[in-house]
Amino acid sequence: MEKDIDKIFFSEEDIKKIIDDLSIVINKDYKDKNPIIIGLLNGCIPFMSDLVKKLKFKLTLSYIKVSSYEGMKSGFVKLLDDIPNVNNKDVILIDDICDTGKTLLHLTNLIYQNNAKSVKTIVLLDKKDSRVVDFNPDYYGSYVTNEFVVGYGLDYNEEYRNLPYIGILKEEIYKK
Ligand code: IMP
Ligand code: MG
Numbered sequence: 001m002e003k004d005i006d007k008i009f010f011s012e013e014d015i016k017k018i019i020d021d022l023s024i025v026i027n028k029d030y031k032d033k034n035p036i037i038i039g040l041l042n043g044c045i046p047f048m049s050d051l052v053k054k055l056k057f058k059l060t061l062s063y064i065k066v067s068s069y070e071g072m073k074s075g076f077v078k079l080l081d082d083i084p085n086v087n088n089k090d091v092i093l094i095d096d097i098c099d100t101g102k103t104l105l106h107l108t109n110l111i112y113q114n115n116a117k118s119v120k121t122i123v124l125l126d127k128k129d130s131r132v133v134d135f136n137p138d139y140y141g142s143y144v145t146n147e148f149v150v151g152y153g154l155d156y157n158e159e160y161r162n163l164p165y166i167g168i169l170k171e172e173i174y175k176k
Contacts, residue, residue, distance in 0.1 A: 001160065004173050005151075009144065010166040015152060018124065018141035019047075023054035026092075026122070026139060034058045035090040038111075040103065041065040042161060043096035043153045047124045051094070059092075066103060077106045086116040096153040097125040097144070101135035108135075125149070125166070148174075 010018070034057065039048040041063050052061065065080040091111050098104055104121045111119045126140035150156050151163030156173070 001163065004160070004169050005163070005167045006170045008165050008167040009149060010142065010152070012164045015050075015124075015141075015165065019050050019054060022122070022139060022141050023051060026051075027054075027056050030055070030057050030059075030090075030092075032057075033090050034060075035092050036060045036062055036084065036086060037092045037094060038062045038064055038084065038086075040093065040095040040107070042158075043155065044094045045161070046153045046164075047096055048094045051122070064107070066107070077103050079107075079110075083110060083114050086111050086114050088115060088117050091116045091119045093119065093121045095121070095123050097127060097149070098123045098135075098137045098140065099127045099130050100132040102133055104137060105133050105135040124152070125154075 037048070037052060037059050039045070039061070052059070062084040063081070064083065067078045067080060093104060093107055093111070095104060104123070108119050108121065120138040122139040123137045124141040125144040126137060126142070127144050127146055129146045147168055148156070149166050150160035150169055151166040153161050154166060155161045156169060160169070
């Protein structure tokens with residue numbers, strides 16, 4: 001698997017530092033709250049797991065399976081699960097990356113329609129330049145340029161999510 005990687009963008013240490021910094025801000029903002037944190041499967045898994053261990057306030061965890069990508073093209077947002085009970089709750093949505101913004105905008109709207117008290121979004125990476133809708137995550141770990149990245153939750157056709165770092169694949173892998 002590692003031989004398929006062309007360049008590393010974020011090393012394990014980079015990611016650890018990003019999560020430490022993010023957790024300081026989130027711990028401050030949610031100090032007196034008791035939110036439900038909803039991860040978007042499957043991409044959220046490594047990031048959410050590492051981030052929640054750094055959070056000091058009481059929270060509950062939940063997940064929604066969504067599918068918005070096939071290969072490298074962003075398509076329609078498909079919800080493969082029901083929305084958990086968010087009635088009158090502070091909700092935090094977690095995803096690996098914000099790209100076009102469609103997924104998180106759609107889910108934020110849906111969760112408000114389910115009577116959430118508040119909805120905030122956290123992503124590890126923000127591909128700000130690829131946005132096609134008017135949406136920005138409330139918290140992001142790092143900005144990333146408009147290149148297709150894999151690792152630490154991010155996949156190419158469901159693979160590479162288990163890499164402990166984030167990088168780009170060699171061109172020949174996409175051509176297969
Ligand atoms: P959006 O709705 O376009 O913002 O799409 C967000 C979803 O697209 C994320 O949850 C990722 O699963 C996927 N995605 C966007 N960019 C990348 C990437 O560079 N590598 C892997 N997955 C990506
Ligand atoms: Mg994803």
